[in-house]
Amino acid sequence: MTAALRTPHPHAPLARPSLKPEGWSVIEGSAGARQVQAQDEAAALHRIAIRMHFQRNETIFSEGDDAKYSYKVVSGAIRLCKHLSDGRRQIAGFMLPGEFCGFMHLDQHRFTAEATGDTVLMAYPQRQIEALSEQMPSVQRHLNAFLAQRVRAMQDHLVLLGRLTARERVTSLLLLLAERAGVRDATPVPLPMSRQDMADYLGLTIETVCRVLSELKKVKLIELPELHVMRVKSFDALTAIAEGTV
Amino acid sequence: MTAALRTPHPHAPLARPSLKPEGWSVIEGSAGARQVQAQDEAAALHRIAIRMHFQRNETIFSEGDDAKYSYKVVSGAIRLCKHLSDGRRQIAGFMLPGEFCGFMHLDQHRFTAEATGDTVLMAYPQRQIEALSEQMPSVQRHLNAFLAQRVRAMQDHLVLLGRLTARERVTSLLLLLAERAGVRDATPVPLPMSRQDMADYLGLTIETVCRVLSELKKVKLIELPELHVMRVKSFDALTAIAEGTV
DNA sequence: CGTCTCTTTGAGTTAATTCAATGCTCGTGG
DNA sequence: CCACGAGCATTGAATTAACTCAAAGAGACG
Numbered sequence: 001m002t003a004a005l006r007t008p009h010p011h012a013p014l015a016r017p018s019l020k021p022e023g024w025s026v027i028e029g030s031a032g033a034r035q036v037q038a039q040d041e042a043a044a045l046h047r048i049a050i051r052m053h054f055q056r057n058e059t060i061f062s063e064g065d066d067a068k069y070s071y072k073v074v075s076g077a078i079r080l081c082k083h084l085s086d087g088r089r090q091i092a093g094f095m096l097p098g099e100f101c102g103f104m105h106l107d108q109h110r111f112t113a114e115a116t117g118d119t120v121l122m123a124y125p126q127r128q129i130e131a132l133s134e135q136m137p138s139v140q141r142h143l144n145a146f147l148a149q150r151v152r153a154m155q156d157h158l159v160l161l162g163r164l165t166a167r168e169r170v171t172s173l174l175l176l177l178a179e180r181a182g183v184r185d186a187t188p189v190p191l192p193m194s195r196q197d198m199a200d201y202l203g204l205t206i207e208t209v210c211r212v213l214s215e216l217k218k219v220k221l222i223e224l225p226e227l228h229v230m231r232v233k234s235f236d237a238l239t240a241i242a243e244g245t246v
Numbered sequence: 247m248t249a250a251l252r253t254p255h256p257h258a259p260l261a262r263p264s265l266k267p268e269g270w271s272v273i274e275g276s277a278g279a280r281q282v283q284a285q286d287e288a289a290a291l292h293r294i295a296i297r298m299h300f301q302r303n304e305t306i307f308s309e310g311d312d313a314k315y316s317y318k319v320v321s322g323a324i325r326l327c328k329h330l331s332d333g334r335r336q337i338a339g340f341m342l343p344g345e346f347c348g349f350m351h352l353d354q355h356r357f358t359a360e361a362t363g364d365t366v367l368m369a370y371p372q373r374q375i376e377a378l379s380e381q382m383p384s385v386q387r388h389l390n391a392f393l394a395q396r397v398r399a400m401q402d403h404l405v406l407l408g409r410l411t412a413r414e415r416v417t418s419l420l421l422l423l424a425e426r427a428g429v430r431d432a433t434p435v436p437l438p439m440s441r442q443d444m445a446d447y448l449g450l451t452i453e454t455v456c457r458v459l460s461e462l463k464k465v466k467l468i469e470l471p472e473l474h475v476m477r478v479k480s481f482d483a484l485t486a487i488a489e490g491t492v
Numbered sequence: 493c494g495t496c497t498c499t500t501t502g503a504g505t506t507a508a509t510t511c512a513a514t515g516c517t518c519g520t521g522g
Numbered sequence: 523c524c525a526c527g528a529g530c531a532t533t534g535a536a537t538t539a540a541c542t543c544a545a546a547g548a549g550a551c552g
Contacts, residue, residue, distance in 0.1 A: 082405045086490050090408040092401050104394045105387070111401060140386040141351070147393040148350045154400045155338050155357060159328045161407035162336040162449030166508065195531060203408030205509060210532050227517085227531075244332050412540065441499065451541060456500050473499075473549080 041139060044132055045072075049122040054078075054115035062112045069123040070102030071095075076119025077192040080111045081200065091201040093153065094193060096180050103129070103146055116193040161203045164244070169202040170212040171242040174222065178232055191228045287378075287385060291318075294374040300324075300361035308358045315369040316348030317341075322365025323438040326357045327446065337447040339399065340439060342426050349375070349392055362439040407449045410490070415448040416458040417488040420468065424478055437474045 051074075054060055060071070060078060071078075073095045080092045080101065092111055095101045101113060102124075133139040160169050178189045191198075195213075199206045216222045221238055223231040232238060240246045297320075300306055306317070306324060317324075319341045326338045326347065338357055341347045347359060348370075379385040406415050424435045437444075441459075445452045462468045467484055469477040478484060486492045 082401060084405070084409065084490055088409045088490070090405040092404050104397065105390050106394055110398050137383070137386075140383075140390070144351050144386070144389055144393065147390065147397065148352055151350065151393065151396055151400065152356050154397065154404065155328060158338050158400065158403060158407060159330070159336040161404060162446075163330065163334045200408075206531080207510085207533085208508060211508095214532075244330055244334070452499080453501085453542085454540060457540095460500070 041132075041136060041142065044136070045124055045129075046122075048124055048128040048132070050125070052121045052123050054119045054121065056115060056117050058115050060113040060115060060121070061109050063109055065109050067102065067104075067106050067109050067126055069125055070100065070104075070129060071113075071124070072100050072122045073097050074120040074122055077116045078113050078119060078121070079116050079193065079197055079201075080113055082111055089200045090203065091197060093150075093157070094197075094201065096177075096192070099180075100146060102126075103143055105130075105143070116197055164242075166202075166204055166208050167212050167215070168242055168244055169204060170198070170209060171216070171238050173198060173202060174216075174230060174232070175235070175238055175242055178230075178235075183232070184235065186231055186233060188225065189230045189232065191230055193228075287382060287388065290378055290382070291370055291375075292368075294370055294378070295368040296371070298367045298369050300365045300367065302361060302363050304361050306359040306361060306367070307355050309355055311355050313348060313350075313352050313355050313372055315371055316346065316350075316375060317359075317370070318346050318368045319343050320366040320368055323362045324359050324365060324367070325362050325439065325443055325447075326359055328357055335446045336449065337443060339396075339403070340443075340447065342423075342438070345426075346392060348372075349389055351376075351389070362443055410488075412448075412450055412454050413458050413461070414488055414490055415450060416444070416455060417462070417484050419444060419448060420462075420476060420478070421481070421484055421488055424476075424481075429478070430481065432477050432479060434471065435476045435478065437476055439474075 049072075050069075052060075052071075054076075061067075061069075063082065075097050077097070078095045078101065080095065082090050082092060084090075094116070095113075102109075104110075129139075133143065160172055164172065174189075174191075177191060178184075181189050183189050193201075195206050195209050199209045202209065213222075213224065216238075217224060221232070221234055221241075223233060225231060237246075295318075296315075298306075298317075300322075307313075307315075309328065321343050323343070324341045324347065326341065328336050328338060330336075340362070341359075348355075350356075375385075379389065402418075406418055410418065420435075420437075423437060424430075427435050429435050439447075441452050441455050445455045448455065459468075459470065462484075463470055467478070467480055467487075469479060471477060483492075
């Protein structure tokens with residue numbers, strides 16, 4: 001089944017260096033004093049890590065699988081999805097380079113993870129993470145902070161799906177991707193997933209996503225120099241749309 | 247502003263005894279050995295608790311407020327919501343008797359909490375919870391388990407909002423409420439919120455919710471002996487609808 | 493028993509979907 | 523090297539599920 005999906009990636013590599021500092025810092029607001037400790041933890045994590053490589057559309061783990069590892073994305077991106085029996089699919093989130101996935105202390109995965117393109121991951125064995133949290137109590141706290149951050153992101157996603165229009169949804173995603181890539185000017189932003197992936201994240205059809213993208217292009221709010229690269233021409237105007245002010 | 251909302255509850259009291267065991271056990275699958283410890287924690291929590299009472303539509307806390315307390319619902323119910331500037335509202339979840347809210351180690355609340363009817367809460371001062379987690383390392387773990395459970399519920403909610411039809415959404419909510427009330431037969435299930443609240447949870451309009459409820463009533467899958475009480479006549483048929491099998 | 497609020501039902505509208513072509517990119521093999 | 527085929531992406535036309543607007547019911551409470 002997956003064999004058919006393991007086609008070579010048809011587009012330019014989407015990997016890019018993470019713009020964020022290493023390790024746990026993704027989930028740390030600030031707290032300079034904890035920086036050293038965060039380094040320790042990052043190092044400890046690094047020691048137990050296994051490098052893995054996945055091709056476009058390859059399954060990393062499935063809903064219901066035993067949770068043997070947690071992961072950090074090195075390059076590429078992964079989608080976390082739920083599949084309904086009739087083929088409908090909802091993507092609960094994308095994990096971009098530098099971001100974590102798993103780390104939930106669950107016996108089984110609650111969703112499926114798939115690579116949206118060629119992707120490199122660091123895998124951290126669950127057992128060793130647990131051992132680590134025994135030794136380093138701060139790891140527990142970080143875990144909580146990580147989960148709290150995830151809950152926050154999901155709340156925004158709920159609003160998007162429940163109450164935003166198609167135009168607001170697409171715009172929100174574009175801004176989210178730009179923000180997570182650390183882009184605040186007209187620098188190119190990678191869109192490391194297919195239009196179908198965007199649609200399944202946004203609760204829309206692929207056609208609607210395309211139409212909105214075309215429209216945003218037409219009114220010169222974005223450019224799409226390549227299929228998987230966007231340039232934002234006006235963050236302010238885009239933000240206004242995402243917030244429903246327009 | 248809130249004064250206008252503090253009207254007396256026009257309906258019969260919706261409070262009911264929790265059908266679930268006390269304390270943290272809501273988030274514990276089983277683990278008999280931990281039961282004693284769970285009792286300890288419940289007792290410890292109880293010691294730092296403050297009882298609070300809220301009227302229908304009263305705000306418990308607002309998005310952005312300092313997180314001074316976490317809460318457990320004793321009776322009634324609360325809604326966790328996000329408000330958009332133009333009045334649109336998305337409810338991210340309901341907390342029913344015996345369930346917890348907060349416990350996320352955040353400085354500020356990320357959503358607004360409001361009583362959906364007359365509601366009694368136990369409030370746990372955040373500082374004391376933190377002190378408690380220092381003393382009892384197991385509290386940390388429970389916190390994780392609690393957050394993981396919340397993430398799981400939110401994932402299901404994402405699927406509901408992103409990919410289910412109106413009929414599937416309403417049916418899912420009814421089943422969720424029945425399940426959380428511990429009801430598996432034709433016993434009455436409380437619906438401790440307004441139709442508008444249901445709509446805002448489901449990402450629908452109040453009219454659509456009403457129409458679907460009427461339809462389910464017409465085909466004899468549910469009865470609505472009172473506005474805020476439902477009796478399920480066929481869990482199987484309802485489940486089939488919720489899962490999109492129908 | 494009148495009023496206020498919430499719920500339900502009906503009729504017409506619309507945002508987003510479905511269905512159907514067409515276009516674009518890339519990799520492969522003649 | 524170019525043509526061909528496969529897989530996405532885009533655009534257009536017709537359809538529909540859910541929405542908006544409007545009005546009529548149903549409780550609750552003074």
